[in-house]
Amino acid sequence: MSSEEIDTKTKILEASWRLLEAHQGQGVKMSDIAKEAGISRQAVYLHFASRIELMIATMNYVDEVKGLDARLAQLNNATSGTELLNACVEVWGNYIPEIYGLAKAMLMMRDTDEDMAAAWNSSMKCLRDVCQNAIEALYKEGKLTEGWSIKEATDMFMATISISQWEQLTMESGWSNEQYVDWTKFLLSRTFVR
Amino acid sequence: MSSEEIDTKTKILEASWRLLEAHQGQGVKMSDIAKEAGISRQAVYLHFASRIELMIATMNYVDEVKGLDARLAQLNNATSGTELLNACVEVWGNYIPEIYGLAKAMLMMRDTDEDMAAAWNSSMKCLRDVCQNAIEALYKEGKLTEGWSIKEATDMFMATISISQWEQLTMESGWSNEQYVDWTKFLLSRTFVR
DNA sequence: ATGTCAATTGACACAGTGTCAAGTGGCTTA
DNA sequence: TAAGCCACTTGACACTGTGTCAATTGACAT
Numbered sequence: 001m002s003s004e005e006i007d008t009k010t011k012i013l014e015a016s017w018r019l020l021e022a023h024q025g026q027g028v029k030m031s032d033i034a035k036e037a038g039i040s041r042q043a044v045y046l047h048f049a050s051r052i053e054l055m056i057a058t059m060n061y062v063d064e065v066k067g068l069d070a071r072l073a074q075l076n077n078a079t080s081g082t083e084l085l086n087a088c089v090e091v092w093g094n095y096i097p098e099i100y101g102l103a104k105a106m107l108m109m110r111d112t113d114e115d116m117a118a119a120w121n122s123s124m125k126c127l128r129d130v131c132q133n134a135i136e137a138l139y140k141e142g143k144l145t146e147g148w149s150i151k152e153a154t155d156m157f158m159a160t161i162s163i164s165q166w167e168q169l170t171m172e173s174g175w176s177n178e179q180y181v182d183w184t185k186f187l188l189s190r191t192f193v194r
Numbered sequence: 195m196s197s198e199e200i201d202t203k204t205k206i207l208e209a210s211w212r213l214l215e216a217h218q219g220q221g222v223k224m225s226d227i228a229k230e231a232g233i234s235r236q237a238v239y240l241h242f243a244s245r246i247e248l249m250i251a252t253m254n255y256v257d258e259v260k261g262l263d264a265r266l267a268q269l270n271n272a273t274s275g276t277e278l279l280n281a282c283v284e285v286w287g288n289y290i291p292e293i294y295g296l297a298k299a300m301l302m303m304r305d306t307d308e309d310m311a312a313a314w315n316s317s318m319k320c321l322r323d324v325c326q327n328a329i330e331a332l333y334k335e336g337k338l339t340e341g342w343s344i345k346e347a348t349d350m351f352m353a354t355i356s357i358s359q360w361e362q363l364t365m366e367s368g369w370s371n372e373q374y375v376d377w378t379k380f381l382l383s384r385t386f387v388r
Numbered sequence: 389a390t391g392t393c394a395a396t397t398g399a400c401a402c403a404g405t406g407t408c409a410a411g412t413g414g415c416t417t418a
Numbered sequence: 419t420a421a422g423c424c425a426c427t428t429g430a431c432a433c434t435g436t437g438t439c440a441a442t443t444g445a446c447a448t
């Protein structure tokens with residue numbers, strides 16, 4: 001069996017991931033991935049029907065290895081809504097730099113490919129759930145700023161911690177990740193906590 | 195001269211703009227633009243050296259016609275920092291839907307093309323200036339929330355009113371533009387006003 | 389009538405994705 | 419040891435979209 005030797009499929013996924021991170025999700029061709037994996041370009045298609053499919057598989061693979069779900073699961077220890085909100089920003093905000101290349105590639109393809117859009121949304125689902133928990137906790141504590149519905153507040157929360165927001169503040173404006181996390185926590189607390 | 199008949203260059207720009215808006219900035223080919231303008235594909239290249247150049251020209255053309263600068267210039271009537279901040283969100287927030295298709299196309303190209311990135315940034319410059327004015331006004335009134343530097347606050351301001359943010363809240367989360375403007379004003383006031 | 393200029397047509401190069409057919413080399417099973 | 423299977427290789431090709439080039443047309447100006 002393939003318990004010791006890494007099977008080709010995994011080699012491709014690793015190569016894809018590595019290149020995506022190295023090039024920040026841009027300009028990574030099927031032939032590059034094949035070369036990186038040490039196989040022929042055509043062989044990639046023996047394992048993945050298309051570029052899109054490979055990208056989605058890479059995303060699932062990274063999800064599995066890095067385990068955002070697991071990281072987020074820990075958060076349910078958080079007692080108060082505020083605490084949960086802050087913890088959420090911290091976990092996600094420190095996760096983004098680890099998966100930025102991949103995420104960027106996904107976001108770019110999402111515009112033109114429905115499957116990718118769906119895959120991305122379902123991958124964001126677990127994050128959204130935690131965000132919503134935080135908002136609901138605030139609400140139950142009577143601490144959610146007046147006027148917000150749960151949905152609206154969760155929408156705004158998600159938008160605020162979106163990859164594009166992170167990209168603009170760190171990559172473009174030159175913020176450190178710590179700055180990003182701290183000010184985002186500040187903005188969210190001020191916005192949602194009464 | 196060409197005072198009555200629209201010259202071909204303008205016809206191309208109009209066609210480009212129309213298609214970009216109609217298709218939300220996606221999948222608009224040179225041949226589509228040519229067809230829309232009523233000329234041959236190759237003729238487009240007699241006026242614009244490349245797709246990128248045409249896109250940048252379209253952007254400048256729309257800027258000229260729609261006049262974001264002019265709209266923003268009015269704002270300098272605003273007396274207080276808070277007022278300026280709100281006015282800024284209102285003007286920009288109501289401008290976005292009018293130019294979304296074009297903006298989306300620009301943002302997508304920006305990832306792969308330096309010239310486009312530069313053109314986009316310079317186009318955003320006037321918006322950034324107004325945002326910075328608002329933050330500075332707050333600061334001078336002693337109303338800027340403690341901790342923010344002018345630059346950081348302006349960065350965060352810009353990120354909050356970015357196209358991606360608007361896109362996520364309206365196109366994806368289904369908010370009305372009014373909702374977008376109101377909640378964004380709310381979030382910014384809470385974040386920046388002491 | 390001659391020249392110029394904008395536009396047309398058709399052909400072609402190039403990159404990247406995806407497909408197909410034929411071949412190779414190693415491993416299993418009879 | 420032969421037969422068959424399997425993952426992979428090679429090379430060729432179709433398709434799309436961008437960009438280029440050369441030859442041609444038709445209008446308008448001198």
